[in-house]
Amino acid sequence: MNEVGAGVAAVRVQGLWKRFGEQIAVAGIDLELPAGRFIGLVGPNGAGKTTTLSMVTGLLRPDQGTVEVAGHDVWRDPVAVKARIGVLPEGLRLFERLSGRELLAYTGRLRGLPGDEVDKRATQLLDVLGLAGAQHKLVVDYSTGMRKKIGLAAALLHNPEVLFLDEPFEGVDPVSAQTIRGVLERYTASGATVVFSSHVMELVESLCDWVAVMAAGRIRAHGPLAEVRGDAPSLQQAFLELVGAHGHDAGADLDWLGGVR
Numbered sequence: 001m002n003e004v005g006a007g008v009a010a011v012r013v014q015g016l017w018k019r020f021g022e023q024i025a026v027a028g029i030d031l032e033l034p035a036g037r038f039i040g041l042v043g044p045n046g047a048g049k050t051t052t053l054s055m056v057t058g059l060l061r062p063d064q065g066t067v068e069v070a071g072h073d074v075w076r077d078p079v080a081v082k083a084r085i086g087v088l089p090e091g092l093r094l095f096e097r098l099s100g101r102e103l104l105a106y107t108g109r110l111r112g113l114p115g116d117e118v119d120k121r122a123t124q125l126l127d128v129l130g131l132a133g134a135q136h137k138l139v140v141d142y143s144t145g146m147r148k149k150i151g152l153a154a155a156l157l158h159n160p161e162v163l164f165l166d167e168p169f170e171g172v173d174p175v176s177a178q179t180i181r182g183v184l185e186r187y188t189a190s191g192a193t194v195v196f197s198s199h200v201m202e203l204v205e206s207l208c209d210w211v212a213v214m215a216a217g218r219i220r221a222h223g224p225l226a227e228v229r230g231d232a233p234s235l236q237q238a239f240l241e242l243v244g245a246h247g248h249d250a251g252a253d254l255d256w257l258g259g260v261r
C-alpha cells in the first residue's frame with residue numbers, strides 16, 4: 001500500500017491565498033482531499049482552479065498558506081512531493097523535438113527509473129493509450145488529443161501516489177476519452193488519488209466520487225459527490241445554484257443577435 005493510502009490525506013491545504021495585482025485569484029482556501037478517490041475540482045471560468053492546482057503542485061508560490069501532499073509540505077519538502085505526484089498541467093509544454101517514445105524515455109530517466117523498466121512501462125502506456133503507432137513521430141506533429149495522452153503517459157510513468165490533471169479531456173475525442181478514463185479508473189482502484197479540474201459536469205458526475213466546487217477564489221462546497229449534489233437532479237444543477245448562476249438570462253441583452261432580419 002502506498003503512503004497516502006494509510007489514512008494521510010492526499011492533499012491538505014490551509015489558508016491558501018494568491019493575488020495577481022488587484023485580482024485575488026485564490027482567497028484563503030482550506031481543503032482536505034481524501035486519498036484513494038477520484039476527485040473533481042469544478043468551477044466557472046476564472047474561479048481559481050488552475051491557480052490552486054499550480055500552488056498545490058509546487059509550480060506557483062502562494063502568497064500565504066500551506067499545502068501538504070501525501071503528508072509532505074510542498075514548499076519545504078519539494079523533492080519528496082515531486083517524487084510522489086504526477087502532473088498534467090493546462091497548456092502543457094512538451095519537448096517538441098523528441099518523439100513520443102523518446103519523451104517517455106527522457107521522463108523516466110529524470111524520474112530515476114532504470115532504463116529497462118522505463119522501456120517496459122513506456123511500451124505498455126503507449127499501447128494502452130493508442131499511441132504505439134505514433135511513438136516515433138515527433139511530439140510537435142502530435143494532435144491536441146495525442147499531446148494530452150503522451151502528457152498523461154509521462155505523468156503516470158513513475159507510478160505517482162497522487163495525479164493532478166488540469167482539464168485532461170479538453171480536445172480529446174470520445175474514444176480517447178474512454179481510454180483515458182479506463183486508465184484513470186484502474187489507477188484509482190489501486191488506492192492512488194486523481195485530482196482533476198473540469199467544466200464538464202456530466203464528466204465529473206460520471207467519473208468522480210468526491211468533488212470540490214470553487215467560485216471567485218473560494219471553495220463553495222466539498223465532499224462526496226452525492227452530498228454536494230444534495231437534492232438537485234444533477235451536479236450541473238447543484239453547481240449552478242452554488243455558483244449563483246441559476247436562472248441567469250444569458251441572452252436577454254443580445255436582441256440584435258440572430259439570422260432573421
Ligand SMILES: Nc1ncnc2c1ncn2[C@@H]1O[C@H](COP(=O)(O)OP(=O)(O)OP(=O)(O)O)[C@@H](O)[C@H]1O
Nearest residue numbers: 020023024025043044045046047048049050051052
Ligand atoms: N498569471 C496571472 N496574472 C494575472 N492574473 C491571473 C494570472 N493567472 C490567473 N489570473 C487570474 O486569476 C483568476 C483565476 O484564474 P484561474 O486560471 O486560476 O481560473 P480557472 O478556474 O482555472 O479558470 P478557467 O476554468 O477559465 O481555466 C482569474 O481572474 C485570472 O484572470
